[in-house]
Amino acid sequence: MKILFYAHQFPPAKGGIPYSNYEIAKGLHNLGHEVHVIACRNAASVRFLNGIEFPVYLLPKWPFAPMPCLNGLGLLNWIFLPVYFLTILNKIKQIGPDAVFVLDETSNCFWGIWAKFVKKPYVSYCSVPFSRYHAGKPKRISVVKKFLSKRAIFSYLFKMSYTNARSVICVSTSTKSEIVKMIPGIESRLVVIGRSIDDIFFKTPVKKTQDRKNRARLKRKFTLLSVSRLAKDKGIDDVIRSIATFNKANLKEFKYIIVGEGDAEASLKELVKFYKLEPIIHFAGGVSHDQLIPYYDACDLFILPSRRGISESFGRVFVEAAARYKPSIAVNDGGMVDIIEDGINGFLVSSGDISTIKQKIMYLIENTEAKIQMGVNARAKAENSFTSRKISEKIDRQIARSINRVRVRIA
Numbered sequence: 168m169k170i171l172f173y174a175h176q177f178p179p180a181k182g183g184i185p186y187s188n189y190e191i192a193k194g195l196h197n198l199g200h201e202v203h204v205i206a207c208r209n210a211a212s213v214r215f216l217n218g219i220e221f222p223v224y225l226l227p228k229w230p231f232a233p234m235p236c237l238n239g240l241g242l243l244n245w246i247f248l249p250v251y252f253l254t255i256l257n258k259i260k261q262i263g264p265d266a267v268f269v270l271d272e273t274s275n276c277f278w279g280i281w282a283k284f285v286k287k288p289y290v291s292y293c294s295v296p297f298s299r300y301h302a303g304k305p306k307r308i309s310v311v312k313k314f315l316s317k318r319a320i321f322s323y324l325f326k327m328s329y330t331n332a333r334s335v336i337c338v339s340t341s342t343k344s345e346i347v348k349m350i351p352g353i354e355s356r357l358v359v360i361g362r363s364i365d366d367i368f369f370k371t372p373v374k375k376t377q378d379r380k381n382r383a384r385l386k387r388k389f390t391l392l393s394v395s396r397l398a399k400d401k402g403i404d405d406v407i408r409s410i411a412t413f414n415k416a417n418l419k420e421f422k423y424i425i426v427g428e429g430d431a432e433a434s435l436k437e438l439v440k441f442y443k444l445e446p447i448i449h450f451a452g453g454v455s456h457d458q459l460i461p462y463y464d465a466c467d468l469f470i471l472p473s474r475r476g477i478s479e480s481f482g483r484v485f486v487e488a489a490a491r492y493k494p495s496i497a498v499n500d501g502g503m504v505d506i507i508e509d510g511i512n513g514f515l516v517s518s519g520d521i522s523t524i525k526q527k528i529m530y531l532i533e534n535t536e537a538k539i540q541m542g543v544n545a546r547a548k549a550e551n552s553f554t555s556r557k558i559s560e561k562i563d564r565q566i567a568r569s570i571n572r573v574r575v576r577i578a
Contacts, residue, residue, distance in 0.1 A: 174270035177206035183483035194559025279324030282331040291332040333569035339502030363558035368490035392466035397429030402472035409525040411442040428453040463491035489549040494541035512545035
């Protein structure tokens with residue numbers, strides 16, 4: 168089967184979505200499909216793409232504008248809209264794909280403009296719930312502004328893309344529920360398939376033994392880890408505040424590593440300084456995706472109690488931690504509930520609940536056997552649900568069903 172992928176976010180851009188898009192394309196290529204990708208250019212695209220087994224056609228992008236084209240300077244990329252449309256039409260004509268796969272939020276927003284003009288069956292992938300454009304209290308604005316606002320326009324384009332798709336793959340049950348609220352009529356075409364992670368997280372040998380007795384004998388600091396873009400709503404500040412309530416005896420054998428960079432870095436460091444936790448908390452800065460494994464292996468517990476709610480549609484980092492035999496603490500909202508089973512492979516807490524965060528951390532510090540067993544359970548779930556092979560096979564079947572539906576209708 169020939170599949171044309173359309174993705175605005177593609178490696179080596181930072182974040183989970185670009186690598187998720189790549190993993191999907193690579194997985195279907197490995198299943199024997201003829202894969203072609205149309206993606207937005209970024210600073211290191213050409214060097215990265217030299218080692219890829221399938222062709223990737225790069226779309227133009229302003230070098231100073233971010234990859235997602237739905238906010239801020241990224242809106243300047245809409246100037247290239249005619250180029251994107253013509254490129255897609257040209258590639259469809261050249262390649263003759265059996266189906267098109269529209270991969271990320273930005274791609275689906277653009278696709279909504281020309282959804283009815285492309286005469287090829289396509290499947291949409293919803294990785295971020297677009298209902299966030301309806302968030303907040305309604306304001307008293309004029310009828311003209313109401314219908315011409317960025318929020319209204321983008322929501323309309325998302326609806327056009329998903330409504331005209333033969334099938335919509337949702338990254339989590341949370342995201343599916345949000346789409347059902349916005350477009351009730353397409354529920355029968357929605358299916359939940361999570362993201363896969365790079366197979367290297369499963370295949371790289373774990374240097375530190377997972378044997379329970381040996382791990383229990385190891386005398387080292389209990390290490391907590393967060394890997395994230397440093398934003399104010401990621402919940403890292405809640406982790407810092409919970410650590411600040413630990414007694415001095417606990418802090419002596421404790422360490423917290425924060426991997427990532429972002430706008431909230433300065434304020435988070437100020438918070439650490441305010442609580443005098445500099446000896447305990449270490450900011451590792453930005454780390455490339457292929458260098459994350461040693462950080463996961465070095466920790467005892469992964470934690471990211473995000474306050475983003477449904478906008479935290481999946482949580483790729485929790486799967487990466489699980490693949491390295493690590494339990495996690497997440498919040499009981501968004502896509503994280505699809506990954507973490509409370510008390511089995513980690514804990515789910517309420518957003519902003521600092522006291523419960525502390526309680527769960529302390530439980531795992533004091534119960535080594537439970538921590539190790541949760542790590543084993545986490546690995547088992549990741550292997551059963553989120554390997555590249557398993558996710559690719561699910562997506563393969565869904566695309567095939569979508570094409571068959573089209574052929575039946577035409578016949």
